[in-house]
Amino acid sequence: MPALRPPALNDVAALLPAFAASEVVVVGDFVADEYVYGETERISREAPVLIVRYESSELKAGGAGNAAQNLAALGVKVRAVGVVGDDALGTALLDELEGGGIDVTGLLRVKGRATEAKTRILAGGRSSRRQQMLRLDRAASEPLPAAVVRKLVALVGRARRGAGAVLASDYGSGVAGPEVIEALGRVHRARVPVCVDSRYALLEFRGLTMVKPNEVELEAASGLSLAGPRGLERAARALLRKVACEVLLVTRGRNGMSVFRPGLPPVHLAAHGSQDAVDVTGAGDTVAAAFAAGLAAGGDALTAAQLANVAGALQVQKPGTATVSRAELAAELQGP
Numbered sequence: 001m002p003a004l005r006p007p008a009l010n011d012v013a014a015l016l017p018a019f020a021a022s023e024v025v026v027v028g029d030f031v032a033d034e035y036v037y038g039e040t041e042r043i044s045r046e047a048p049v050l051i052v053r054y055e056s057s058e059l060k061a062g063g064a065g066n067a068a069q070n071l072a073a074l075g076v077k078v079r080a081v082g083v084v085g086d087d088a089l090g091t092a093l094l095d096e097l098e099g100g101g102i103d104v105t106g107l108l109r110v111k112g113r114a115t116e117a118k119t120r121i122l123a124g125g126r127s128s129r130r131q132q133m134l135r136l137d138r139a140a141s142e143p144l145p146a147a148v149v150r151k152l153v154a155l156v157g158r159a160r161r162g163a164g165a166v167l168a169s170d171y172g173s174g175v176a177g178p179e180v181i182e183a184l185g186r187v188h189r190a191r192v193p194v195c196v197d198s199r200y201a202l203l204e205f206r207g208l209t210m211v212k213p214n215e216v217e218l219e220a221a222s223g224l225s226l227a228g229p230r231g232l233e234r235a236a237r238a239l240l241r242k243v244a245c246e247v248l249l250v251t252r253g254r255n256g257m258s259v260f261r262p263g264l265p266p267v268h269l270a271a272h273g274s275q276d277a278v279d280v281t282g283a284g285d286t287v288a289a290a291f292a293a294g295l296a297a298g299g300d301a302l303t304a305a306q307l308a309n310v311a312g313a314l315q316v317q318k319p320g321t322a323t324v325s326r327a328e329l330a331a332e333l334q335g336p
Contacts, residue, residue, distance in 0.1 A: 004267045007303045013333035015307060016326060018297035023077040024289075025159040027152075027184070028064030028169035028176060030082045030107060032093045032117040033321060035060070037130050040123045050133070052123040059092050060321050061100070062118060064169035067197070070289035070311075071167075072100045073323035076296065079163070081106040081155045082175050083148060085115035085140070106155045110148055113140050116173055139173060149179050156183040160190040164296025167288060168205065170198035181205060193295040196245075197288035203242060209295070210247040212288050213239070218250055236260040247301045249308070251287055257312075259305045267302055272313035272332075286315040286324060 038052035061069050064082055071078045080102050084090035086109045093115060098104050117138045122130040144152075152175065159166045166187055170176040176184075181204055188194040193209040196202070202213055202221045219226050221242070222235040232250070240248050240260055248260040256271040290311035294304025310332055314324045 004265060004302070006267060006269050007306045009306070009310070009333045012294075012299075012303055012306045012310065013330060015294055015297045015299045015303060016330055016333070019075040019293060019326060022164045022293065022296040023079065023162055024071050024292050024296050025079045025081060025106075025156070025163045025166045026064050026068040026071065026169055027081040027156055027159075027166060027180065028067070029116065029171040029173035030061065030065045030068075030080065030084060030093060030097075031063035031171065031173075032089045032115050033060040033062035033066075034058075034089070034117055034119040036119060036121050038121070038123040039126060050123070052121065052133070059089075059096055061093060061096050062321065063116070063171045063173070064175075065093065065097055066321055066323075067167055067169045067285040067289045068097060068102050069100050070286050070315075070323045071293055072102050073325045074290065074293050074311075074329065075326040076293050077103070079103045079106055079159075081152060081159075083108045083110050083113070083144065083152075085109070085113040086111050087115055089117050090115040108148055108151055110144065113142075114138055116140065144174055144177070149177065153179050153183045156180055156187060159187050160192055163187075163192055164298075165193040165195060165209075165292045167292040168194065168196045168198070168208075169285065169288065170196070170201060170205075172198075172200040176201070176204075178204075184208060193292070195288060195292045195295070197284060202239070205243060205245075207244045209245065210249055210291060210301070211239075211243050211245045212249045212251065212284070212291070214251045214284065215253070232258065233260070233266060236266070247305075249287075249291060249305055251284065251312070257287070257305065257309055259302060261301065267305070269306060269309045272310045283312050283316050287312040290324075290329075 036057045119136040121134040195210040196205040222238040224235040250258045256269045259267040287308045290308040291304045294307040
């Protein structure tokens with residue numbers, strides 16, 4: 001079977017005007033990424049630790065929130081489905097997402113539950129760059145109440161009305177449980193594309209449109225080594241059979257990404273551009289979001305993959321958790 005060629009960049013660019021009329025529902029684990037900045041002063045007398053004088057702090061949307069922010073930056077309409085706590089961080093996270101133009105009416109506030117958060121302490125000397133010293137994670141240990149799960153299932157079901165695609169952004173915090181995954185299957189059977197980016201539970205998502213592992217996740221989920229000239233394809237084909245998806249999108253860092261589909265030869269997309277990555281934080285969210293946006297705008301799997309490939313290359317040129325705007329993507333797709 002002859003090899004398939006990746007779409008040309010001008011064909012990908014043709015999708016961009018349709019973004020404004022497209023809608024993607026993001027279902028998953030919304031996280032408050034809190035950054036606290038300070039200046040190191042001296043060693044404490046109480047313990048052998050640095051004393052950090054507080055300077056400032058900021059909050060960003062992490063997890064599924066980062067994927068949602070990436071979609072909004074592309075000009076896509078975004079509906080968020082998930083949970084936050086009834087605490088100050090939950091309020092701040094909702095404000096951050098709503099400020100980015102995201103519909104947060106599907107984010108349920110759960111009484112007595114803490115908002116999942118990652119607090120990073122960054123500090124340094126007076127004239128030096130701030131470096132991360134410590135990360136403090138907060139997450140609820142108890143499962144979601146049954147009543148909340150029922151509401152989430154209903155919210156996912158509404159994606160059949162108006163959504164061009166659904167993106168499940170699963171960070172293992174409990175939103176994408178069995179009932180929600182079943183609801184995603186019903187949405188897919190209603191002919192709405194459902195894309196999956198799951199850090200720990202890829203094998204739980206079966207019979208959907210797209211599943212996006214990186215190479216480490218592919219090896220773990222398939223149970224096969226990627227070593228050898230055909231290791232990647234053997235593992236990808238094995239995972240395709242296990243999850244029965246239409247598209248397996250394997251992100252491969254500096255080697256770009258590969259698209260596998262049942263009964264078709266693989267398509268390998270070289271990493272876009274010639275610059276080395278500055279920071280890969282959040283790159284997976286950008287790739288998943290751009291792919292979902294491509295499908296929602298009417299693109300096929302390969303065009304959506306090429307779009308995601310270019311978006312991911314732009315994102316890793318930025319420090320920290322960052323998004324790529326539709327204007328940046330359009331300029332890159334037009335070329336020099």
